Amino acid sequence: MPLRLLLLLNFAAAAYLTGLIWTIQVVHYPSFGLVPKDAWVAFHAAHTRRMSYVVMAPMVLELALAIWLAWAGRAALPGGAGWWSLALVLLIWAVTFFISVPFHNRLEGGFDYIAIDGLTRTNWLRTLAWTARALLLGWLLARPA
Helix, strand or coil, X not given: CCHHHHHHHHHHHHHHXXXXXHHHHHHXXXXXXXXXXXXXXXXXXXXXXXXXXXXXXXXXXXXXXXXXXXXXXXXXCHHHHHXXXXXXXXHHHHHHHHHHHHHHHHHXXXXXXXXXXXXXXXXXXXXXXXXXXXXXXXXHHHCCC
């Protein structure tokens, strides 16, 4: 696969996930506090199930594409950009599974304002990492070939 096409596929995945995470960060997570406490458990179960449909496959695809780009671009991309791109994906995965998932697991048991606040605050790590990755890939695509 030509490196430019691989860059474009990486950018497409990053752009999708960046848009999604910004929506989650500024609209969805702050709205959690508006859910009535007696409806919380059902709401959170539905949220978790439905979000997995729009997040899991794109994240796995992004990880595979990032690994491929880091390897394929190791000599062609400036300043180890492919490896930096992969590092951002690995950071996102680490935050997801070691911070966000435990908060969501805590919220399965019922409404917990402190957990909602913690989830919203720590999600900025993923929001900024995905934004940085999309910007990095956009810069790589925009630079002269």
